[in-house]
Amino acid sequence: xxxxxxxxxxxxxxxxxxxxxxxxxxxxxxxxxxxxxxxxxxxxxxxxxxxxxxxxxxxxxxxxxxxxxxxxxxxxxxxxxxxxxxxxxxxxxxxxxxxxxxxxxxxxxxxxxxxxxxxxxxxxxxxxxx
Numbered sequence: 001x002x003x004x005x006x007x008x009x010x011x012x013x014x015x016x017x018x019x020x021x022x023x024x025x026x027x028x029x030x031x032x033x034x035x036x037x038x039x040x041x042x043x044x045x046x047x048x049x050x051x052x053x054x055x056x057x058x059x060x061x062x063x064x065x066x067x068x069x070x071x072x073x074x075x076x077x078x079x080x081x082x083x084x085x086x087x088x089x090x091x092x093x094x095x096x097x098x099x100x101x102x103x104x105x106x107x108x109x110x111x112x113x114x115x116x117x118x119x120x121x122x123x124x125x126x127x128x129x130x
Contacts, residue, residue: 004081004082004083004084005082006082007078007079007081007082008078008079008082008084010078011075011076011078011079011082011084014071014074014075014078015075017071018069018071018072018075021055021071024052024055025052025055025056025059025116025120028048028052028055029052029056029116029119029120029123031043032049032052032123032127033123033126033127035127036123036126036127041130043127044127044128044129044130045129045130046129046130048129049124049129050129052120053120053121053124056113056116056117056120057117059113059117060113060114060116060117063106063109063110063113063114064110064114066106
C-alpha cells in the first residue's frame with residue numbers, strides 16, 4: 001500500500017517541475033532579449049528557441065481552449081489522494097493570487113499569456129536563431 005506521504009512527495013515534485021517550466025518560459029525570454037543585446041551566442045541556439053516557443057505556445061493554446069494545465073490537474077489529484085488541500089483555477093492564477101494578492105477574471109490571464117506569447121514570437125525576429 002502506498003502511503004499518503006508518497007503521494008504528497010510526488011505532488012511536491014510535480015510542483016517543482018511546474019515552477020521550473022514557468023521559469024523557463026519567463027526567464028527564457030529575458031535571457032533571449034538580454035543575450036541578443038549582449039551577443040550571447042547560446043540564446044540563438046535553434047533547439048533552445050524552438051523549445052521556448054513551443055512551451056509558451058502550449059500555455060497560450062491551453063488558455064484559449066479554457067484548459068487547465070495538465071501539470072496542475074495531476075498535482076491536485078496527487079494532493080487529493082494524499083488527503084491534503086488543493087486549489088482551484090490555473091497554476092499561474094493561484095500563485096499570482098498567493099504571492100501578489102491579485103485576482104482577475106480568466107480573460108485577463110488569457111490576454112497576458114497571449115501578449116507574452118506574442119513577445120516570444122517577436123523575439124524570433126529581434127534576436128534571430130541560428
